[in-house]
Amino acid sequence: MTWLGAVPALPGEHGAAHGDALLLAALDGVPADFVCTHVDRSGPVALTTLSAHVTGEVDVDRLAAALGGPVTLLDDVDTPAVRAARAGRDRVDGRCVRFPGQPLLTGTHPAAEVVAVSAIDRVVGIGVEVGPDDPVQTLGFLRPVCRDGELLLLVEPAVGGVLRPAEAESPHQCCGGH
Numbered sequence: 001m002t003w004l005g006a007v008p009a010l011p012g013e014h015g016a017a018h019g020d021a022l023l024l025a026a027l028d029g030v031p032a033d034f035v036c037t038h039v040d041r042s043g044p045v046a047l048t049t050l051s052a053h054v055t056g057e058v059d060v061d062r063l064a065a066a067l068g069g070p071v072t073l074l075d076d077v078d079t080p081a082v083r084a085a086r087a088g089r090d091r092v093d094g095r096c097v098r099f100p101g102q103p104l105l106t107g108t109h110p111a112a113e114v115v116a117v118s119a120i121d122r123v124v125g126i127g128v129e130v131g132p133d134d135p136v137q138t139l140g141f142l143r144p145v146c147r148d149g150e151l152l153l154l155v156e157p158a159v160g161g162v163l164r165p166a167e168a169e170s171p172h173q174c175c176g177g178h
Contacts, residue, residue, distance in 0.1 A: 002073055004058065006050040007040075009068035020097045020143070023050060026066035027098070031056035034119070036146055038094035051094070095167075096144045096151055108137045108162060114153060121150040126166055128157050137162040141169035 008023060020037070027035060032052040040047045050067070051074075064071040101118025111123040112132035120142075123130050136155055142165055144153040155163035 002054050004052050004054055004060070004063075004071055004073050006052075006063070006067050006071040007047055007069040008050055020095075023067070024097060026063065027052065030054065030058050030063060032058075032098065033100050034096065035098035036094040036096045052098075093148070094146050096146055099144065099151060102142065105138050105142055106140045108135050110134065111136050111155075111163070119151055120144050120153045123153045123155055123163070125163065126154055126156045128155075128163070130155065130163065135162045137164050139164060139169065141165065141167075143167045 008026070023037065024035070030052065032054050034051075034053040036051050038049045038051065040049045060071050060073065099119045101120070104117045105114060109117075110132060111130050111134045114120055114123050114136050123134075123136060136153070137158065137160075142153060144151045146152075154166040156166050158164040
């Protein structure tokens with residue numbers, strides 16, 4: 001098992017959810033249990049990057065072509081952050097677009113079940129405390145965030161006494177999309 005890093009070059013201007021769909025389509029057939037997107041602000045222009053924990057063989061050249069950008073097997077890179085990620089001690093902060101247990105989380109589930117059946121470490125409320133029995137209505141879409149080595153599902157109160165993910169699959173554009 002290894003981690004890989006990529007700098008995808010997606011065509012056109014896309015919203016986050018649409019970009020996620022393109023990334024996941026490019027990763028179709030790649031045996032990866034965790035796939036996260038990150039914002040690299042180290043250069044003069046911020047870039048969206050991708051990291052994936054690969055659990056089998058991967059054709060790096062095919063993946064690079066599908067993503068439209070370079071792909072690096074991080075086993076060949078030696079930095080403290082990469083060593084920590086390889087050891088499984090650290091997940092780089094970002095949005096998780098694929099994670100173990102994700103397919104089981106459709107419909108409404110108690111917060112404790114969300115944690116029990118998936119790689120999500122905690123369900124965290126925005127403006128509300130979350131108890132283990134509080135219902136989380138997934139709406140079939142979850143994008144937890146990696147923060148400080150934990151996978152967190154951010155939720156907010158919704159009509160009907162349920163909690164919903166803070167990030168919607170298809171957010172509306174405000175201000176006429178400008």
